[in-house]
Amino acid sequence: MNPMNPLHIENTRRSFLGTSIAAGLALPTAFSLLSARAHAQDAKSAAPKLKIAVVGCGGRGTGAMFNAIDAGKTSGYTIEVVALGDLFAERVERANAGLVQAGIREVSAQFLFTGFDAYKRVCETDCDVIILATPPGFRSIHFAAAVEAKKHIFTEKPVAVDGPGVRRFLAAAAKSKELGLKVVAGTQRRHEQSYIEAMERIHRGDIGKVVAARCYWNMGSLWNVSPEATKTEVENQVRNWLYHSWLSGDHIVEQHVHQLDVMQWVMQADPVLVRGVGGRQSRTDAKLYGHIFDHFGLEYVYPGDRFVLSMCRQQDGTDGKVEEIISGSEGMAELNSGVANLTGPKAWKFNGKQTNPYLQEHVDLQNAIRTSSPLNEGEQVAKSTLVAIMGRMAAYSGKDVTWEQALTSDEVLMPEAVEFGPRPEAPVAIPGKGAST
């Protein structure tokens, strides 16, 4: 094996598969390949068409659009992008320009929608699938609208930032099931072969009874956008959305939800309560970093005397660690993107073919649509989101938070309607001082 040989890369190593953060420009070669793929698809005139639309054309939403286009090659669909929506015109234009650059038919001008209501216009089109990839605060509202419009949905994670948002999402998810809609979430580890195989082994008892687990997303800080005096506070906060809990839920919700979702997958249950600590030491400039924390350390108590240690931080110059470690009565499992090692009497190491999970999640969605197979991850991702939200609530308040308290919480971070205008910066939460947002 020569993993430095590009032909072997996908079989071997830790890919650092991430979240929703834009960064830089593409290699031109990527376009030429995409273009070739698109033309190959056009040539297959017999291939059925699947019409997709995007709400939220940032780096991740546009990336997901190309993942969906690419997935058609495997699912057998010719993918047509029929509508693009975003709060900001330049995002929509950039996504459309990306299509042109890739040699794919662009979206006609009357189907490019901007503003806070862009999602409504997208839902009114004849698209089959909607990709939801705005900042998370908007998600549950957009998801509910997409379900009302009877669209299949790819929803990025997380799907809410507060208890009311989770409830709205759960209600819509239940309805989407009744309607037979397919829903896939951007918790892409669920579509990653190393995780799928490891989880099968863990659940059948290869490391014995699961007694505890640890999960980490420790890294440096992410991008930020400086506010501009000519823009309203709402616009400045949306453009710098990571740092405002009404939009992102804080980094434990926006990013660490990936690991907490794996914990849910391992435990096959919801946590009873969470307690923990958090704070803000290295990102203290409210102008650049809003009011969110830069570290959390939490203990989740699961039924059956099991517990999960959850740790996440975004502090520059610190050690990175993004993985999950599961302790069983007879062994352990170490999981990471492309990596799965089990120890104990039934030791095992993943050595299979690792596919790109960002692509695979769209392949799985499209296959489910094509074959009318059940696939709906709505409830699952809403619960994982609530796990993250209750962790934030516990760290912000300094109080133990139960699952029921989080689920029934009437604390609203995300207003039902948003428009450009003033929005004073929220204070940084101080444990023990009352605020839990």
Add this chain to the structure above:
Amino acid sequence: MTMKSHSNALRADSVGGVLLLVLSAHLFGAAQSAAPVVAPSTASGAFKVSLQGWTGELEFVPFTAADGSTKFVSTIEIPWDLFDVFVFALDDKFATDASKAVTKPTKPYVAADRGFGHKGFPAISLSHKAATQCAAWIAAKASIGARLPTDAEWKLICAQAKIPADAIEEFAWTNENSPDTTHKCGKKKADALGCFDLYGNAGEWVNDAKNPRMMGGSFQDARTAVGCASELTPSEDWNSSDPQFPKSIWWLADGPFCGFRVVSDSVPVKGT
């Protein structure tokens, strides 16, 4: 299972204004204060460089270039604690106009060290552009002619390193002795030039006017595959799972083997 612990906290910005180090003063005389430089550390012409904002030292050793002149190569692959100072601007209070002028990468959107280890471990997941810019920043900070080697230079360095074919495991982290992770720079034997990890550990970016290359092989490669002849052309597969559009030009989502070392055409400028 590899259970890694990371007990070494980074203190990259804790150095205060000073630096300066070592040296045998016979070439340069007394060390200059407040200068981001150093001087020769051995009679052979090797020298060490300190960079304000970073607690470590980067040692350079001489090699003979194709035209017979003497150039210098860093003994180690550039470690994360140095790269952090560059990418996160941890040297803010020491930045100069020249160092500020170097375009920095975007911040990585995930843990680019992949949990392999950080302080002292080679910086990885780097695009050729990220490596090139860091070298330019080192040059600006240290007043040396730091840059990526050309592929011809790298091969010359490799040849002069004289790593014995029958003892590669004593000099290199490869798939046989480290299938899952990089290791701290400089933990294997030094080669004949005084360099570490030329074979294996992180692969090393080099320049060619048109064609960047990755040299030397990495921890992922078999003992028989690392070495002076190991040369890869970058592929879009090295960043295929970046979920963003446009994909990052700085970070390689599927390039855990992509690191670099630097060469210098000159010794530090006295008194700069």
